[in-house]
Amino acid sequence: MAASSSADVKIPKSPVVILMIGMAGSGKSTLMHRMVVRLSKHKKVYTVNLDPAVRNLAYPVNIDIRDSVNYKEVMKHFGLGPNGAIMTSLNLFATKFDQVLNILNKRAENLDVVLIDTPGQIEVFNWSASGQIICDALAVSYPTIVCYVVDTARCVKPVTFMSNMLYACSILYKTKLPFIVSFNKIDVISHDFLKEWMEDFEKLGDALSRETSYVASLSKSMSLAMEEFYRNLRSVGVSAVTGAGGEDFEKAIQEACTEFQESYVPFLVEQRRDLEEKRKASVEEQMKTFERGLDRAKATNKRGRDTDLDQLGEDVQNLSIEERDYMMDCMD
């Protein structure tokens, strides 16, 4: 790994890395597209796609996991279903993530923002060792912030809203990075009612008690705790489709960056060596798991023949991450 192995090297202020995380259907990739278009008007933007199963991407991608890992092949050779294949694809990519960092290091001087699209199966990224590897590797190299995208229309029921916000807490506590919640699709429904709920826990409590009774008392107590959470939470309303809220979004990014510089950098620089070791160990673990899977596939000799599997094994060892040749200023 280029720059970050020495504890003396500081974390640069740019580029800012934004991890777009959100559930399937939240509009994550659409929002990413919208931001790419918006930001590239006055900033230099770089994009990375980590979703191995996505069919079409509307935005131009600089590094795409699909170039290095073929998700359908993984499904076939390992005899996995769609979920297993996505997980394995991400695991494979994560073992070579230092190559991504090398590419970014080379480009860093000329970049302002790096946007990273994560898999639609949110748990693949959040509850896997590879998601952790990627997050940690980025956090010690560049100012990294998490943007959690929420479908506003789906939060109309207070229980669903709570559930979603608890999930946001879960991600925040997992990644431990500056956080922005983007309430997407405000062109469909304004997020004002959500702002109200977040600012006044009693209003949320009332809405909850009108709903189901089973979790009513639990929800009420939780809404008090959650109000404290919202106080420290940065949130914006956006519409990926119309572009509304773009300014607020950019402002939030700025604030998150400042937070990163002021609070996180001293901590991360100290932890860097530690984190780097943990990351290496994790990567080795992943490679071993992969090899075990390959051996198992060979042993049961399901759908792939031995030679195919050997080839796959070799391909993985030699997996190299390529960069596409998009000109930075050539976006629609």
Add this chain to the structure above:
Amino acid sequence: MQLQQLHTVWLQRLNMSLAILHVCGCPIPRFFGARLKRPRTLINLDPANDELPYECDIDVRELVNVEDVMNELELGPNGALLYAMEYIEVNLDWLITRIRRATAEFAVPYLFIDCPGQVELYTHNEVMTKITQQLTKALDLRLVAVHLIDSTLCVDAYRYLSAVFLSLSAMMQLELPHINVLSKIDMVMDHTDDLSFSLDYYAGVSDLSQLLWTLQTTRHPMSEKFKEFNRLIAELIEDYGLVSFEPLDIQDKECALRVLGRCDTANGHIMNSEKVEDPSDPVSGVRLFQAGFSDAGEFLDEYLERYEERLQQR
């Protein structure tokens, strides 16, 4: 697989079935299917399941299969799964008939149901809640949700809380009695130096003050900012006895049976104890008596002994 997995135990009172929903890849159905002598029916409710590591009695993939949906409707994996689940909901009679048929001969039927792991199904999409509610009504089931989380991903206080939030999130939507399980506890044992607090915590001997202390002394920028929030959440967890985790090492029979015992308590199967003849079944009279006297700490000591033995045999 390291995906968090949601299980639901379904229990039917009086001649009805008990079911544990289990997510793909999780070893519980394999264990219970093979080694538990309790008469049971295994059901796979995950249309996207990979190879099933166990033999199931009812497989929803006969009704609808995610790969087929993906190909025919040109949907991605998520869209296809949601479509498949909604299809199942609309055609729930298919499942109900088969469950009735499969459990007809049992005096005290017990169902294990393997559920999909996609978090969207447990947060804002109501299809799982609707399915559980309809099945409950049609078959008079008592349900318990069993939520499995990979314990190797919870080794520090923040990540542990992250798992807590995850469980809370699912509990809110499903509205079922809930058991939380930290699985692969044997892998955590291999790395006890990395743990920021003792294994007791994982065994559910939850010490609120210890968690708070660990959070506050963890030198991280978030500790200051979220100090008050951490305190409130910790209080909430303690006040409501929410989210305590059961440790699970699938290779350890006692561990697995203990989890099953918890499920039985939560869904009321213990009421059927006099009908159970097998003395090794956690619900039988003998074991209930034993369980009443053991606390989590004792269990953990015994587990550690067995773990050491296994380690030496390796």
